[in-house]
Amino acid sequence: MNSMDAKPPGIIDEVKMVHGGGSGDWFPAEEIRKYTNVFLIQGDRLLLGYKKRGLGIHKYNGFGGKVEPNESTLDAAQRELQEEAGIIAPLEHAGTLLFVVPGSKWAHIDIFRAEEYSGTIAESDEMRPEWFNKGEIPFDNMWDTDRYWLPLLLANRPFSGRADYEKKGEDFILKKWWFGINPNTVSQANQCI
Numbered sequence: 277m278n279s280m281d282a283k284p285p286g287i288i289d290e291v292k293m294v295h296g297g298g299s300g301d302w303f304p305a306e307e308i309r310k311y312t313n314v315f316l317i318q319g320d321r322l323l324l325g326y327k328k329r330g331l332g333i334h335k336y337n338g339f340g341g342k343v344e345p346n347e348s349t350l351d352a353a354q355r356e357l358q359e360e361a362g363i364i365a366p367l368e369h370a371g372t373l374l375f376v377v378p379g380s381k382w383a384h385i386d387i388f389r390a391e392e393y394s395g396t397i398a399e400s401d402e403m404r405p406e407w408f409n410k411g412e413i414p415f416d417n418m419w420d421t422d423r424y425w426l427p428l429l430l431a432n433r434p435f436s437g438r439a440d441y442e443k444k445g446e447d448f449i450l451k452k453w454w455f456g457i458n459p460n461t462v463s464q465a466n467q468c469i
């Protein structure tokens with residue numbers, strides 16, 4: 277077995293590797309901070325937001341943020357979608373990403389998908405929403421590891437992964453990554469791997 281096949285520390289879901297790379301050891305454990313991230317899909321289009329401030333500034337991403345104390349993850353995801361894109365939507369859990377940077381709390385990000393919504397999509401102080409065709413997702417202007425797991429979300433394959441980055445000035449440099457899917461949910465596997 278290749279050493280990258282083994283699940284990295286922090287991944288508890290029953291998943292098998294579909295993407296992995298980088299070198300060195302996984303960074304050591306820190307306290308965990310919870311985040312959410314929501315992607316709206318309508319037919320061939322995906323709604324992303326251009327982040328205007330804070331973590332991930334100038335990148336496209338789903339809509340999300342920190343889970344507040346005494347708030348469920350789902351409530352936080354719905355609140356952030358409303359605050360940042362102006363809409364409400366029934367959410368389905370799509371995957372989990374552990375984002376690790378030495379010296380910072382680990383970010384445990386619960387990622388959700390939605391296929392319908394109500395309200396009017398609106399720009400907020402934090403995000404400028406923009407539709408993209410599924411074939412024209414701006415991966416070069418997103419977090420480096422989005423290219424590995426976003427296709428899994430689009431194909432409706434529950435995934436779990438970890439991405440270790442090092443912070444150099446304002447930049448985050450990808451060091452090592454691992455993404456897996458549950459081998460028992462093979463319904464649309466050919467669409468994504």
Ligand SMILES: CNc1ncnc2c1ncn2[C@@H]1O[C@H](COP(=O)(O)OP(=O)(O)OP(=O)(O)O)[C@@H](O)[C@H]1O
Binds near residue numbers: 385
């Ligand atoms: C590889 N690393 C990553 N890959 C993909 N997405 C990532 C990410 N690391 C963080 N994210 C997302 O970026 C947003 C940050 O949210 P962030 O602005 O810090 O939170 P919040 O809206 O609570 O901010 P305020 O404290 O109100 O400014 C939030 O959606 C979170 O899920």
